Each structure stands twice: as C-alpha cells, then as structure tokens.
Amino acid sequence: MARPRQFDEDRVITAAMDTFWRHGYEGTSTRDLCESTGLGPSSLYNTFGGKRELYLRALERYYETVTAEQIALLNAPGSAKERLRAMMLHSLDSDLDAAEGRRGCFAMNAAVEVAALDPDVKRSVRRTFDRVEDELCAVVGAGQATGEIAAGRDARALARLVQSTYYGLRVLSRVQDDRTVLLSTVDSTLAAL
C-alpha cells in the first residue's frame, strides 16, 4: 500500500539522537526510541533498518549539527584565543545545563561505549575528532601568524594540547558542576599557549 510517510525523517533522527545521547547505546531500548520518535517499532525498523543503523544516523546528525556549531565558533571573528575560549565555554555551558541532563559529548560517549566493538561507529567518531583537531590546528596556526600564540612550537602539538583539555573538561563536567573551577582550567590552558 503506497502510504505516505507520516513523519518527518529529520525530526525522527534528531529525537533518536537525543535519546541515544542521554541513555547511551545499550541503555536505549526500542521502546525508548518509539516513545521519543513517536513511531511504532515496525515503522522504525522498516525505515531505518534497526537500532544500530539509527544510532549511526544519529551520530551523523550530531556531526552535522553540534560539531558544525563548534566549528562555526572556531571560525567566528575574533582572536585565536577568543575563538578557542568561545568554543570551550559553549560546550561547557551546555554540559552544565541541568535541563540537558549533563550528557557530555555524544561522539565521545559513543567512542567510549561502542567504538571499540563496532568499526562503523569508530569510523564515524574518528571523523568527528579528526575534523575538530584540524580546525583547532588551523586556529592555533592563525594565532601563531599574528603573534598571539608563540610561534616556536608545533601547531599540531599545541592543537592536541587544547583538544585533550577540551575533551577532559567534557568528561569532568559530567561530575563536577563548579563552573568557576572548570573555567579557570580553560583560562590557564589558553594562557600557556
């Protein structure tokens, strides 16, 4: 029967992303997905192929939306350190927002929970981390060109220092809610560049 799709695929994937992000892969049941997307199990499976496929689509959606937002902040006007700070603060504040449920970074959660067991998930999250590293490297390079960041050091190495601090903050912010303490770590790391 040629029934029109009664749902908007975009909206469904976004709802699934929010559910996986909050509960993790194993912690999300088919029932959770049905509840959050408003679809029945058969539409869900017929359209997307199953939980794992939907999870991969959710990771892709994260890359296209949340990661893209982080990258946009890195490419916004301002000095290199201002841009690095804006990107870190943006993530920190969303991590600390109680309404969001302190859910951390979805790509990182996926990497920790699933990537070691599933090569497609690993590929997907590696793309996210590699892209963020490249963007950080470009910002550090720009800062070195203007003299804001010491030019004598390897831009890639400095970018990895920023990246380690950034992801470490996102791990810590799930259990440490003192924004002042987290913020001072951002500032002391940037000051040292």
Place this chain on the structure above:
Amino acid sequence: MNTHGSPESRRGAPVMARSVQNSYDEDMARPRKFDEDHVLLAVRDEFWDKGYAATSLEDLLRVSGLGKGSLYGAFGDKQKLFLRVLRDYDDTNLLMLRERLESSARGADLVREFVLGPASDPTGAAARRGCLLANSNAELAISTPEVAAEARRSYDAITAILTEALERARREGDLAPDADPAETARATLVAQLGLVALGRTGVDIGTLTAAAQAVLARFLPAIAPR
C-alpha cells in the same frame, strides 16, 4: 584513570590490589568458599571489556565460575557488584599513585608518569581499552548517581595527590616558582582525562604519545622529554 602501566600489570595485577584485598579479607568474619580476589578481578575485566549494560548475568557467571546464588549472595545484585569492582579499581589506582609519590626521586616524576600513562603501552591496546572509571562515567554518570559520586571522589583524590607532587616539584625547581600547584594539578588532570578519552577513540599510539608530550611540555617544561 589509566594509571596502570602495561596490560599485564592491569590484568594480573595488582600486587597491590591483592594486598589490599587480603587485609580486607582478614577483617571479614566469615570465610568465603571461593577466591574473592580472583572473582572480583575476573568480573572487573568483563565489565571493563564490555561496559556495564552489555555485560549479562550469564557473562558474570561464566567468568566468575560461580552460580547466581553464590555470586549475588556474596556481592548483592549486578549493580552492587559493579560498584564494588569500580571502587576497588579506584582505590588501587589511588594507592598506586600515592605510593609512587612517596617512592619517586622527584615530585615531577609522578606527574610525568601520570600524563604519559595513557600512552605507555606501545601496542595501543591499553589505550583502546581505556580506563574503567572513565568508561563507566561516560556510560552511567546520568543514570547512576553512585557512579558520578565515585568519579567525583576519585578525581578529587587524584587532584590532591597531583597537588602534593607539584608542590614538591616547585620546591625542587621543576615547576616555576610563581605557578599554582593546585591549579596546575587540576589542569593536568583535565588534560589527562582528555588523553584517556582520545586513546579510547582509537587514535594511533604515536599521535597519543605526541599529545601527552605536548601536555607535559605545557605543564612541566623543565622536565618534558624533548
């Protein structure tokens, strides 16, 4: 925290864990019919490899060699068993860090080991396996407040140990006189948590080592490998 050295020292480990465990056993009034150390380490490895939710009761029975009655009779339910294993893991790590702080020739040595630790296994296997606490934090911090509380306890204790090490490093001339040991300790922990997380994402070991060295060069330029 990925503070154990090689995979072997993790798996068979902890000479130290064993001594902790033994003193614990002596305090217990009734003897167990099985080797509690052995069971807890086997269970820990299973949770570590698979994650909490993906580990089934059948998995736990298989690796422990026990029946459900004995396993849950001794440790409570799956969650209680998991929290027990996680706490033991953290205690062992903290004990090891504290012991290294006492035995290190210089305070900076401990900080160097801590930062380079996530990249210390050249095969990359340890980095990919990650840290049981960090893995648990990513999986369970929202749904299980006890895990978030355990992570907080552990991170606070590590910060205190690193602060002590950095105070020593400052006295010994390895940290700038105007650097704040507590602030540097927090920033070092944060960067190390990031390194552990990146290691888990499957980054190659050379890249991870370079990242760890960049962190060290920033926090302890006086002793960073060049």
